[in-house]
Amino acid sequence: MSVARDERHVDFSFAVTAQHIAVAERSALRRWAVFAVLFGELAVFHADASPARPPAECRRVIDAILGGTDSAVENYLTTMNKRFRGGLRDSLALLCKVDLKRSRDREAFGRRLWFGVESLIISDGERARRAQETEDRAAARAVAVRHAFEPYNDALLMAERDDAVQRVIGLLGSDPVISEFEVGAPAHHDRCLTFSSGGEIMLRDGTVTAILFHVQPTEAAPHGFPELGGLLPGLGRDASRSQVEEALGAPIAGRTGTSATHRVGGGFVKVFYDAWAEKDEPNHLKLIQMTAEDTYAGTDPADERCPGCAGTLIRAGSASDGVDVDATITSLRSGVAAGHLRQEHRWVALDDLLRLHDSGLMEHVAAQLGCTICHRRIFFALHRDADPTFEYASLNDARRRTPERVPPVERWGDAARIAWEAQRPEQIATDGSTWILFARGKHLFMNARCWYSAVDGSRLIRLTAAEVSRYERDGGAYLSRLQESINRTWTSNDDPWRSRDLTQSGMSDEEAIEASTAPTQEEQT
Numbered sequence: 001m002s003v004a005r006d007e008r009h010v011d012f013s014f015a016v017t018a019q020h021i022a023v024a025e026r027s028a029l030r031r032w033a034v035f036a037v038l039f040g041e042l043a044v045f046h047a048d049a050s051p052a053r054p055p056a057e058c059r060r061v062i063d064a065i066l067g068g069t070d071s072a073v074e075n076y077l078t079t080m081n082k083r084f085r086g087g088l089r090d091s092l093a094l095l096c097k098v099d100l101k102r103s104r105d106r107e108a109f110g111r112r113l114w115f116g117v118e119s120l121i122i123s124d125g126e127r128a129r130r131a132q133e134t135e136d137r138a139a140a141r142a143v144a145v146r147h148a149f150e151p152y153n154d155a156l157l158m159a160e161r162d163d164a165v166q167r168v169i170g171l172l173g174s175d176p177v178i179s180e181f182e183v184g185a186p187a188h189h190d191r192c193l194t195f196s197s198g199g200e201i202m203l204r205d206g207t208v209t210a211i212l213f214h215v216q217p218t219e220a221a222p223h224g225f226p227e228l229g230g231l232l233p234g235l236g237r238d239a240s241r242s243q244v245e246e247a248l249g250a251p252i253a254g255r256t257g258t259s260a261t262h263r264v265g266g267g268f269v270k271v272f273y274d275a276w277a278e279k280d281e282p283n284h285l286k287l288i289q290m291t292a293e294d295t296y297a298g299t300d301p302a303d304e305r306c307p308g309c310a311g312t313l314i315r316a317g318s319a320s321d322g323v324d325v326d327a328t329i330t331s332l333r334s335g336v337a338a339g340h341l342r343q344e345h346r347w348v349a350l351d352d353l354l355r356l357h358d359s360g361l362m363e364h365v366a367a368q369l370g371c372t373i374c375h376r377r378i379f380f381a382l383h384r385d386a387d388p389t390f391e392y393a394s395l396n397d398a399r400r401r402t403p404e405r406v407p408p409v410e411r412w413g414d415a416a417r418i419a420w421e422a423q424r425p426e427q428i429a430t431d432g433s434t435w436i437l438f439a440r441g442k443h444l445f446m447n448a449r450c451w452y453s454a455v456d457g458s459r460l461i462r463l464t465a466a467e468v469s470r471y472e473r474d475g476g477a478y479l480s481r482l483q484e485s486i487n488r489t490w491t492s493n494d495d496p497w498r499s500r501d502l503t504q505s506g507m508s509d510e511e512a513i514e515a516s517t518a519p520t521q522e523e524q525t
Contacts, residue, residue, distance in 0.1 A: 138249075144233045145247060146265045149290065152211045153267040156292040159206055160191075168211065172199035177220060183304055185313060185323050185390040190304055198225030202301045210301035213288040216274065231288065242279040244271055253296045261294060268294045272302075297396045299376050308340035308373035313390045323388040328380065329353060332369060341378070344368040345508035347403045352417075357382040359412035362404055370395075425513040431476055435483045438513055444468055445502070445513050448483040450490035459486050460502045460509055462516065 151171060154164040169176070176193040183190050183204075193201040198221035200212040213225040215237045228237055232247040245251065245260070248269060254260035261270045272287040289295075289302055304310060312331045316322035329350055335341035336350070343349060347368040348356060356365045366381035377398040381389045393401075409421040425445065429437040438445040444463040450456065463471065470478045489495040502516045 138246075141233065141247060142249060145231075148231050148233070149264050149267070149269065152290050153265045153292075155201075155208050155211065156267055156290070158208055160203060160208070165201070165208055168201065169193070172201070173197040176201075181304075182315070184392065185315075185388060194220045196221055197227070198223070202304075204301070209291065211290045212302060213290075215285040215287060225288075228285075237285055238282045239285055240280050240282045241273065241277065241284070244285070245279075253294070261296060264290075267292050270295060270300065295394075297394060299392050299394050300374075303374040303376055303392075306371060306374040306376070309335065309369075309371040309376060309378060309392075312341070312378070323390060325354070325382065325388055328388075328390070332367070332378070332380065336369070340372055341369045342372060342507070344370060344377075344398075345510060348406060352406075352413075353380075353382060355414075355417070356406065356412055357384075359407075360384060361407045361412055364404055366403065368398065368401075368403075370398075425510045429476060429479075431480060434487075435479050436509070437471075437479060438509065440513055440517055443517065444471070445509075446479060446482065447509050448486040450487045452491045455491075457490070458503065459490070459497050459500075460512055461486075461497065461500045462502065 151164070151167055155162070155168045158165050173195040176195045179192045179194070181190055182188070188204050189206075191203040191206075193203075198214040198218065200214065201208060202210045202212065213228070213231065214221055215224050215228060217224045224237060228239075229235060232239065232244065235243055235247055239247075241260075245262075248262040248264060248271070251260035251262050252268075254270075256276075258274070258276055259270055259272045261268055263269075268291050270289045270291070271285070272289065273284040274286040275284060277284045287302065289300060291301065295301075312328070312335055314324045314327035314331050316324040332341060332350055336343060344367075348365055350367055350369075353365055353367055356362055363384050364381050365383075366379055369378045369380070370376075371378070375395060377393045377395060379389070379391050379393060379398075379401070383389065409418050413421065423440065425438040425440040427436055428439045434449045436447040438447070444467075446461055446463060448459045448461070450458055467478075467482065486497045489497065502512045504512050504515060507515065
C-alpha cells in the first residue's frame with residue numbers, strides 16, 4: 001500500500017498522509033471528506049488493516065464514518081468529487097466480488113485508493129516533479145534495453161561468418177544444433193542454429209533474419225532462456241505483459257492478443273504470450289523474437305516450423321525447386337481434413353486446380369489456404385508458362401491480393417462438376433451492410449451481422465416456412481427487422497438464435513450452407 005510517498009516513506013503512513021491533507025485542504029468539510037474516504041475504505045476493505053467483514057457490518061462502519069445516510073460528508077463526496085461519485089456504499093459491490101487475501105485483489109485496491117486521494121493531497125508542483133522522475137526513469141530504462149539488445153540488433157541481416165554474428169553465437173553458447181531445410185517454391189534455404197541456452201539464430205539464404213529467445217522450456221533448452229533479465233532489466237520469465245511494456249515501451253502493434261511488437265533501437269522485438277491474459281497476470285511469456293523488419297505485414301521466421309502447415313509442399317525428386325503437384329494437392333487436402341488448414345472460398349478450390357490449369361483458360365490458377373495454428377496464408381499457384389509457386393504470406397498481405405476471375409464452369413468442368421455448381425448457394429439479396437440472403441434450391445438462408453461495442457460477428461440461419469412467407473410479403477424490410485431481433489440477443493446467454501446458427505469455424509457462408517444441406521448417411525442409404 002503506497003499512499004504517501006517521499007524519500008523516507010515508501011509504505012502507507014497515516015502521519016505523512018495526514019500532513020499532506022492538512023496542508024492541501026483549508027475547508028474542514030473537505031478535509032474530513034478526504035479522511036473519511038481514505039481511512040474508511042482502508043478500515044473496511046484493506047485486508048492488512050482489518051479482518052474481512054460481511055457487507056452488513058461494512059455498511060454500519062461506513063455509516064459511522066460518514067455520519068449516517070445522506071450526511072453532509074457523503075453528499076459532498078457525491079456532488080463535488082467525481083472520483084467518489086456514489087460514496088463509499090457503492091464500493092460494497094466490490095467487497096462481495098473480490099478476495100482481498102489474494103495479492104492481485106489487494107494490489108488493485110491499493111491502486112484504486114491512491115487514484116482517489118492523489119489529486120487531493122499532492123500539489124501541482126509535486127505532481128510535475130513526480131511526472132518528471134517517471135519520465136527520467138523511463139528514458140534510462142529505454143537506454144538500458146537498447147544497450148542490451150544492441151549486439152543482437154547488429155547481427156541482423158548479416159552473413160553467418162560476419163564478426164557481429166559470431167559475437168552473438170558466443171553470447172548464446174557453443175555447439176549449436178544445426179538444422180537446414182528448403183521453404184516454398186521457388187525455394188529459400190533456411191538454416192537454424194539452436195542453442196541449449198534457449199537462444200536461436202535463423203538464417204535465410206545465408207543471412208540472419210531473426211534471433212529468438214525461448215522463455216519457456218523447449219526440447220533443446222529444458223530450462224528456457226535463463227538470462228532474460230539481461231534483455232529486460234529487472235524482469236524474469238514470470239513477468240506480466242504490463243511489466244514487459246514498461247521495459248520495452250508501448251507496442252507499435254498488437255496491444256491486445258497473444259503477441260505485441262515493440263521498436264527497440266534499429267530493430268523490432270516481438271513478444272509472444274502463450275495465451276491471452278490480463279495485463280498484470282504473470283507467467284505467460286513464451287518467446288521473444290528480434291528482427292530487422294516489422295513482421296506485422298509479413299510472416300514470422302519462427303513459423304517456418306509450424307506443425308500445421310510446414311511440410312505441406314511436396315518436392316519432385318531431389319530438385320529443391322521442383323514441385324510434385326499431385327502430391328502437394330493431396331498433402332493440402334489432408335491438412336484441410338485434419339483441421340490444420342482451411343480453404344479460402346474466393347480462390348480456386350483444391351479439387352479444381354488441375355482441371356482449370358489443364359484448360360489453359362487462366363494465366364494463373366491459385367488456391368489460398370489459411371493455417372489454423374500459425375495463421376499464415378498459403379498461396380499455391382499453377383502458371384500457364386512457368387513453374388508452380390508455393391509461398392507463405394501474412395493475413396495483411398493476403399488481403400491485398402485479388403484472385404483471377406474464374407471462367408464459367410461450363411467451359412472447363414465435366415458433367416458432375418457442372419451439376420454440382422448448379423446446386424451451389426447463390427447470393428440473391430442484401431442491404432449492403434447488415435444482412436445477406438442466400439438461396440440453395442428451395443431453401444433461403446440469411447447471414448445477419450451482429451455487433452456489440454467493438455466486437456462483431458454474425459449468425460447464419462435457414463429461414464423457416466413462416467419467415468419465407470413474411471419475406472415474400474414484406475421483402476427486405478422484414479429481413480432488416482429480423483436482423484435487428486437477432487442482434488439484440490447476440491451476446492445473451494439465453495440467445496434463442498444460437499441453436500439455429502449454421503456457422504462453422506473456418507468455413508465461408510456458402511460452405512456452411514452446403515454442409516447443412518448435404519444428405520446424411522442415413523438419407524444416402
